[in-house]
Amino acid sequence: MSCNGKVVMDGNGVIKNHKCRDSDGLKNGFDENSLIDKYTFETLTETSDYLKKLVSIEPKVGIICGSGLGTLADALDDKIAIPYEDIPNFPKSTVKGHAGALVFGYLSGVPVVCMKGRFHYYEGYPLWKCAMPVRVMKLLGVTHLITTNAAGGLNSNYRVGDIMLVKDHINLIGLSGNNPLQGPNDERFGPRFPPMAKAYDKKLLEQAKEFAKELGLAKNIHEGVYTCVGGPNFETVAELRMLNILGADAVGMSTVHEVITARHCDLTVLAFSLITNECKADYNSMDLANLEEILDVGKMRQTVLQKFVQKIVKYISTSEDLQQ
Numbered sequence: 232m233s234c235n236g237k238v239v240m241d242g243n244g245v246i247k248n249h250k251c252r253d254s255d256g257l258k259n260g261f262d263e264n265s266l267i268d269k270y271t272f273e274t275l276t277e278t279s280d281y282l283k284k285l286v287s288i289e290p291k292v293g294i295i296c297g298s299g300l301g302t303l304a305d306a307l308d309d310k311i312a313i314p315y316e317d318i319p320n321f322p323k324s325t326v327k328g329h330a331g332a333l334v335f336g337y338l339s340g341v342p343v344v345c346m347k348g349r350f351h352y353y354e355g356y357p358l359w360k361c362a363m364p365v366r367v368m369k370l371l372g373v374t375h376l377i378t379t380n381a382a383g384g385l386n387s388n389y390r391v392g393d394i395m396l397v398k399d400h401i402n403l404i405g406l407s408g409n410n411p412l413q414g415p416n417d418e419r420f421g422p423r424f425p426p427m428a429k430a431y432d433k434k435l436l437e438q439a440k441e442f443a444k445e446l447g448l449a450k451n452i453h454e455g456v457y458t459c460v461g462g463p464n465f466e467t468v469a470e471l472r473m474l475n476i477l478g479a480d481a482v483g484m485s486t487v488h489e490v491i492t493a494r495h496c497d498l499t500v501l502a503f504s505l506i507t508n509e510c511k512a513d514y515n516s517m518d519l520a521n522l523e524e525i526l527d528v529g530k531m532r533q534t535v536l537q538k539f540v541q542k543i544v545k546y547i548s549t550s551e552d553l554q555q
């Protein structure tokens with residue numbers, strides 16, 4: 232039976248018409264929006280082979296540009312931008328502030344590939360689709376992932392424009408049973424049960440902190456815990472209070488599923504959040520998060536963040552003990 236987008240249930244509430252219930256595994260007939268990954272190793276190899284034929288640059292570092300941080304990709308030398316819509320098997324980006332292209336080029340002389348625009352769960356993509364470009368990066372030869380985001384500051388010491396290096400995360404979506412690695416595991420990507428306790432490379436994080444200080448950001452740099460919610464709405468006061476109790480320092484709508492996918496296939500990860508708004512868990516607060524403000528803060532910080540990422544990329548390429 233084919234999946235026509237309409238869910239048909241039998242009298243017991245069991246879905247009858249979804250092909251993802253068929254036995255043909257990951258290859259055929261999967262519902263596009265199934266919770267379970269439909270990209271096979273072969274499908275993603277087709278995507279990476281397409282890109283390898285098109286672009287001679289062999290990227291070592293992958294960079295995911297968060298909201299308002301897409302200009303990082305514009306700073307590349309000898310860049311080649313390929314719109315997502317032209318890449319076989321790629322989802323399309325739909326959010327303002329997320330341009331939607333894979334940009335290859337050199338940063339500090341190091342070959343990199345940037346996602347200018349990422350895929351968010353709230354756009355309607357399942358998590359495995361949001362994170363699929365990470366596996367494509369791996370197949371392209373990337374060894375290190377730098378993923379960035381705009382986030383609300385929960386920690387009362389954080390101010391708008393500050394940078395939080397992610398030392399750990401709380402996978403709220405995952406804890407409630409939705410994970411990009413759900414479904415049959417392909418060992419060619421990684422193990423069935425990947426550890427996540429040391430997801431964020433400590434050495435890279437410490438070095439990034441030093442670079443931030445060199446750039447005059449000593450008072451603006453923090454390390455903390457990021458949590459990802461599904462969005463698209465911003466949090467209620469009660470939800471902010473809950474996130475504070477849970478120990479999160481910043482809240483956003485991305486990154487965690489990318490990091491899980493990256494660690495699964497053994498990429499070394501650095502992640503940072505640009506704090507674009509202060510989350511006040513107070514019913515009397517007049518501060519309400521909004522996208523315009525978030526993008527403005529990105530613009531305000533774009534030059535220094537470009538320099539920051541440049542330094543990190545150069546360090547990755549030269550540091551012996553980070554070589555994989």
Ligand SMILES: O=P(O)(O)O[C@@H]1C[C@H](O)[C@@H](CO)O1
Nearest residue numbers: 297298380381483484485525
């Ligand atoms: O892609 P990131 O995580 O930077 O984007 C965040 C989440 C939403 O897209 C947006 C919320 O304003 O910023």
Ligand SMILES: Nc1nc2[nH]cnc2c(=O)[nH]1
Nearest residue numbers: 381382383482483484520
């Ligand atoms: N969920 C969430 N995402 C954000 N992205 C930027 N700011 C925020 C915020 O306050 N909450």
